[in-house]
Structures are given as structure tokens and as C-alpha cells.
Amino acid sequence: MPDIPAVPCPPLSAAEGRDDIRKEYVHLGRSDMVLLTSWWRREDGEFSLSARWPAPAAGLAYDHRMLTQTVRQSGLTIAHAAYGAPLSDHTVLSYFDFTVTPGFEVPPDTPCDLTVEVTVKNAKERGRKVSSLDMEFRILQGGSLVARADSEFGWLSTRVYRRLRGEHFTVDWNAWPLPAPVDPRTVGRNAPVDVVLSAGDGPRHWQLRNDVENAVLYDHPVDHVPGLALMEAAQQAANAALFPAVFEATTVTSAFERYAEFDSPCWIRAEVLPAASGETSVLVTVAQDGETVFRSRLSGPCG
Template identity: 35%
Template structure:
């Protein structure tokens, strides 16, 4: 088993060398450092900024099984705390990063290949998500399954995760994606990209307090004058949702839209306990995307509310999500 972490290998204690390379007289013992923590390469998780890399290491445990480590900051510019807990969407971003990390580092997918997230599901345990006096360190068990190969190259896979913090399960989740070469991607997207219109003008945000946000710049919904419906507000200058240039709306932005729509529908500043996302086609930057939300009937006696959120462009479905929120005690 080979661990992928940063290690400093010191010289033998008591050994010093001159600038000519000859052994010098023994002096004080050279310091020994334990394994030091760093982030994984940002390119492996498709981030431009090291600050947005959540993963800190990985190692293969068995065929298709991996141990991944991660760290969440106490505060984040976008993944802000919810009722004193780490934002569940930071767990979703961590889940997303795991897939691309393992694809590149363990399944030999070259950098520059394109990834398409098919689906993602996440369940969190708020009692173990409380923001503490230090960043949250995570140990994540990952199982890769349904691995699809094409001509000895990875074409896609599904993976499941269990995220632990100090031995306690903070989240479980799964996701699947497909990947393709740049040439295949360009061929797949050629008609759409060649005929793409100008980017849509930035629309006005819904009131931040109505969608569980503080800053208007983090609001991804614009009012359209109809209850339960909004237009997706696409700000390509956003430093996290559009952390690097892309030719379509990122899946994480669609999940954030689902969360905000669920909060607006229930009118409760509540913690999302679970969310799912199924992505059926690329969401384009030059076409309005309509977001609709509706409460689902109660199916149990727990204090939760489920909201189904859908997104459409040109009357065609783009994504569907179900967000389950904790209902605050009366």
C-alpha cells in the first residue's frame, strides 16, 4: 500500500556535509519531521485555486477501495456555516472532487479530459457537522464500482463514500460520471458551441434572506413573478461557482440553486439533511434556465420537509433534484 502524502526525509542524525559533498564532523542531530499535510494537486480535482481544494491525500486500500483524507475550513467565502454547522454543500463539493482525483491518480485519466457528472446524492448528519475550534479533518472511505472502460481507458464509474470526522460519520454519498478526451468533447459539443449566442445579462437576485444567503452576490435565483419559479441567475464572475472558465453551467451551481429554491419554498432557514441531483444535459450559458420547486407529500413522521426542484432550458429538462430539510422545532 503506498500512501500519497508529502513526506520530508531528513539526513541521518548527526551527519553533516560540506559544500564539496564530503562528510563533516558530527554535529547536532538533524530534525525529523512527521508526515506533513498538503492538498492534492489542484489539477486532479479540476480547481484553479489551491484554496478551493478540499482533499489532502489518498491511498489505495484494495482493488476499487481507497482511503481519502480531506479538510474543511472553519470559514469559507461561499460554503458558509448553517446554524453553526459546516455547509452540507461543502460535503457535496468534496464528493465531486473525489471522483476526479481518483480518475486521474488511480485510473490514469490524462489531465485535459472532460468529465460529465451524471448524478450525485448526499446525506449529512448535522450533529457531527458543528464548526469547532479548528478545521474539520475527514477520513473518507471510497468504493469505486461499475467501472466502465473503453479501449483500456476509463470511460466512467460510480463511487460511494463514507465521510468520518474523529470516527463519527458526518456524511455518506455517491456519484457517477463519464469522461472523454478533449477531441471527443469538442465533437460532441461542436454544434452547440459553434452556434452559441452571447452570454445572458446578469439578472437581479432574489432577496438573500429568502434563500438562506447573506450576500446578494451568492444568490443564484432571480424572481419571475410566480411562486415556486425563478430564473437561474448566472454570474460567471463568481469566484467559487465559476472558479475557472467553463463553457456550460457547473453542476455545483445547479445543486446550489436546488438548495436555495428548497429554502425559499419552505420559508425555513433550515439545514439540508440530504440532496440528490440527476443531470440530463448540459446547462448552457446563453439560454435562460427556469427553476421550479414544489413540496413533496410527507412520507414519515420525522421533522423533515422534502422539495423537488427541476431546471429547464428551451422546455427541455436539464436537471432534477430532491432536497430534504430539517424542520425547525416549534
């Protein structure tokens, strides 16, 4: 899952003690979407961060976009602040897996404070620069583990990234057609702007819609569909495939196989798979121009 780097700024000190979070380190243009408030080193390869989530929309136990954003922001912060990953490089994720404690919820009417513990399991270098970090994330609420995630963050120089992206290195932002959203209720959302699916040509088939008014997923112009937007599409597709039953995804595995572009339709399919007793499992595949760009398997209780 590539991500456009932020405006360069001097690296933070990695000395012990809490350091504030800068929006440049989490590659965001809007300060109100920075979910982290501070970070500190516990020991070599072990870090903690504080996070604050806004209250979820009415009817939601929690907003899983806050979970994926928190993991993304935590990994970027540790990479830039503690390991010196250059802000001029481009970040790439190949996979993003997470599990959530069944029944996890946050307060419905007030912000929620959480702690993120990060373990760097493996760090690789290319030349004298960090080239990838394999990380484990543990999210705690009031000292109790409520979610964990695993992902590997990698970096490409602008020269390499430009050569890799070719004609897609730049994009005419927000110039693509925006198809109508499906009913928000069917995908577990309240407002049309938060819906990333449009009706496809058959059951359990949709077209991806990239609505840049959805500031949670489209904070600033990028040259490809954001990876978190693809993960949101998988969540919504699983909900839609099982509607009107209520699905709670507690285990999610995701693989990013190719870049998803803005200039061609992305098609999404959901397949309900056999699962363990008491659980439901849905495989979601995103394809573009006949090539698979993203896969995700979501499992959890459904009722």
C-alpha cells in the same frame, strides 16, 4: 454534469503511502479551493483521502457546497491518480445522491479536518482507457460517519465532446446578463454574491443567475453551467420555497439530464411534496428552452 479537464500533467503514483493532491487533478485553477490534502490506497478499489474545510459563514452549521465539492474532488483524484483517467478527457456525471447525518455541524471559527473513504463499485473501460467509475463516498468527522454519497463519473474524449457540444463548445465567458439576486436570507446565504436565484414570474419560480464572482462555483471559465451550481440552485430553491421555516436537507437525489447553457435563461421551479412524518420533501426542476436539464429531490426536517 460535464466538467472541463485541467491542464495535463504526469499521473501520480498509485503506490501505497500518502500522495499530495494537485489542483490539476481536481480541475481547479485556484489552490485555495482545493479541499483535499492527501490520498492513499487502502486495498484494491478502496481509498482514503484527507480533507480540510474552511469555517462556514456565520449562522451555518456547515456549507453544503463544501460537501459536494469534496465528493467531486475525491472522485476526480481517484480517477486520475489511481485509474489513469486522462486529464485531456472531459468528465461527465449523470447523477449525484447524498445523505447527511441530521444535526451535522462543523466548528464555526476554525477549519475542520475530515476523512473521505471511497469505494469503486464498478469500473468500465473503453479500449485501454477507463470510461466510467461508479463510486461510493463516506465522509467521516472524528471517526464518525457524517455523510455518504453515490455518483458515477464518466469520460469523453475531446473529439467526442466537441462533436456533442457543437456551437456551445466555446462560450463568451461572463458576457450574459446577470439578474438581481433574491434576498440572501430567503435562500440560506449571507451575501448577494452567493445567491444563484433571481425572482421569477410567480411563487416558487426563479431564474438562475450565474455570477462568476462566486468563486466556489465558478472557479474558471467553462462552456456550460457547472453541475454544482445547479445543485446549489436546488438547495436555495428548497430553502426559498419553505422560508421563513428553516429547512435541513439530509437526503438529496439529483439527475443531470442535459447541458445547461449560458446563452439562454434557466428557469427553476420548486414543488413541496408529501413526505414521511417529521420530514419535508421538495422537488426542484431546472428547465431551459422548454427542456428539463436537471432535477433534484431534497428531503429533511423543517421547522
